Amino acid sequence: MPDLTVDLGFARLRNPLIGASGVFGVETGRALDLSCLGAVVTKTQFVGKRPGNPLPRIAETPAGALNSVGIPCLGAEHFIGTEWPLWRRVGCPVIVSVGGETEGDYLEMVERLEEVDGIAALELNVSCPNQEAGGMELGADPRSVERLVRRVTGRTTRPVIAKLTPNVTSVGEVARAAEAGGAAALCAINTVPGMSLDVRRRTSRLGSLRGGLSGPAIRPIAVRCVWEAARAVRLPVIGTGGVETAEDVLEFVLAGATAVGVGTAAFYDLGAVGRLPQQVARLMSEIGLERLDQLRGHIEPPTEAADARAR
Amino acid sequence: MTIARPAGVTFRPLGRDHAGPVADRTRVVVEVARVASEYRRLRFEAWPELAGCRPGQFVMLRPLAARLIRRPFTVFDADPDRGQAEVVFRVTGEGTARLAGLRPGDRLSVLGPLGNGFRLDPVRHRAVVVSRGVGMASLHRLARHCLALGMPTRVLISARRPGLWLAADALREAGAEVFAVDDVSGTSRVEIVERLLEPAFARPGSQCFVCGSSRLIRLAARLGARWRVPVQVALEAPMACGIGTCHACPVRPGPETEGHLVCVDGPVFAAGGDLVA
Numbered sequence: 149m150p151d152l153t154v155d156l157g158f159a160r161l162r163n164p165l166i167g168a169s170g171v172f173g174v175e176t177g178r179a180l181d182l183s184c185l186g187a188v189v190t191k192t193q194f195v196g197k198r199p200g201n202p203l204p205r206i207a208e209t210p211a212g213a214l215n216s217v218g219i220p221c222l223g224a225e226h227f228i229g230t231e232w233p234l235w236r237r238v239g240c241p242v243i244v245s246v247g248g249e250t251e252g253d254y255l256e257m258v259e260r261l262e263e264v265d266g267i268a269a270l271e272l273n274v275s276c277p278n279q280e281a282g283g284m285e286l287g288a289d290p291r292s293v294e295r296l297v298r299r300v301t302g303r304t305t306r307p308v309i310a311k312l313t314p315n316v317t318s319v320g321e322v323a324r325a326a327e328a329g330g331a332a333a334l335c336a337i338n339t340v341p342g343m344s345l346d347v348r349r350r351t352s353r354l355g356s357l358r359g360g361l362s363g364p365a366i367r368p369i370a371v372r373c374v375w376e377a378a379r380a381v382r383l384p385v386i387g388t389g390g391v392e393t394a395e396d397v398l399e400f401v402l403a404g405a406t407a408v409g410v411g412t413a414a415f416y417d418l419g420a421v422g423r424l425p426q427q428v429a430r431l432m433s434e435i436g437l438e439r440l441d442q443l444r445g446h447i448e449p450p451t452e453a454a455d456a457r458a459r
Numbered sequence: 460m461t462i463a464r465p466a467g468v469t470f471r472p473l474g475r476d477h478a479g480p481v482a483d484r485t486r487v488v489v490e491v492a493r494v495a496s497e498y499r500r501l502r503f504e505a506w507p508e509l510a511g512c513r514p515g516q517f518v519m520l521r522p523l524a525a526r527l528i529r530r531p532f533t534v535f536d537a538d539p540d541r542g543q544a545e546v547v548f549r550v551t552g553e554g555t556a557r558l559a560g561l562r563p564g565d566r567l568s569v570l571g572p573l574g575n576g577f578r579l580d581p582v583r584h585r586a587v588v589v590s591r592g593v594g595m596a597s598l599h600r601l602a603r604h605c606l607a608l609g610m611p612t613r614v615l616i617s618a619r620r621p622g623l624w625l626a627a628d629a630l631r632e633a634g635a636e637v638f639a640v641d642d643v644s645g646t647s648r649v650e651i652v653e654r655l656l657e658p659a660f661a662r663p664g665s666q667c668f669v670c671g672s673s674r675l676i677r678l679a680a681r682l683g684a685r686w687r688v689p690v691q692v693a694l695e696a697p698m699a700c701g702i703g704t705c706h707a708c709p710v711r712p713g714p715e716t717e718g719h720l721v722c723v724d725g726p727v728f729a730a731g732g733d734l735v736a
Binding site for chain 2: 205208213418
């Protein structure tokens, strides 16, 4: 039986699978035992209440889902008092995703979370493309990322994961900025900005016109971003984007990821998500791996023979 | 279920039926058939908790072979003895087209049972069931349940044209007093429907269940307010998860907070509001 455990530096996970932010809630536990995952990330939490975006909020696209939910949120008090006690019972480490409309919002939220026990890490959502005010602009600018991560790590005792946007010229540069700011790990990638229009109705399929694309459609983008980020820093990278199968999980590991997020697949096949850890173990046996670090980042140059086989 | 959210009508949750386990399973398609000219009836193998779910509860479905987000459907009929369940829908996009294209023996990904069903008030012994179009898909089991309990049940079925009266004959045979109206003859006009429904609301001990257009929901809510008859409405919304996580399905997203979700706070709500009687 191969060893599925992974070491993120600040935490050792029973397997590399992490339930991605926005897709898993405590209510997911009704349909899937979350203790099958290595860890799970909450929806992004803001210090204040937030409404969501206009409907419709989710549209299907070829091999993907386009969403513009807008991260509706009931605020720090509700999260800490009502939701967090439920999260503590899900049976795997829980990472809290933190958002903010201003830098002050982020700092206030991480300080509020200091009073809460049991949080495995904080994930900074600096890249959510739905936020007109902050998100995309902040995550796309290396100096802003470094500054935010530095100020956040100064206010929290918890490890901080910076979640990167794919929407930059150089993922490596932003990754280095997050590392310089004191991040304990990186997560790549958030959704890719997209749009889908209905020509018959002459409308967008999303109420707020644009959205973030997720699912298998973005996997090659995510794999490339993880590869670039992992080469640029010494930090562990959590690779996320369109993971469905054990092969996808190992693809991210080969690109340099230490752990692997699974998100959109949970919307269409929660059962398959539950089976992933075993399937990863089976695939590792099949290709002769005892530990995941034997694969991590070890990309071989293509050969003619391999090329021919792939057809 | 209906996506209609008429202005002036409020939707209040009835409370959670259960927060028990929801199963995500692969099941076999038994039959796909055309019904009432433009609807499809999809029958599949279920499991006991699903075949025995409450009228108004729903499932999320997708063909196993398609990498699609699942679509929500109220269970139209369920047969616990044979371990089967049915949904009825109209083909409106890729998801429903792929489901309509399934053949017996094909595999289906099924998540359920989900949401909260209709709540019968045991003291009220008459039922008024009001549907528009495919809305009957959400009301059919409830109507049958009322009839099985021996409740006098008046059913109003409104459709664009006569061929689209879903389940009209079957419910009539089962003992319901069925009024079928349509746009072609003009019988579906609100004033006419109001005249058909009001005597039923006026009888003591009535309760109303509605799924359909904004006009019909508003009418039912207005008659309910006038005659102090409780009105329950099955709402619909596009959704991705069915269990309260994705937030695609708020009843009415508020200016400050999200408010209720169709999937976990509904899909059946009490309809009310400050309506001019």
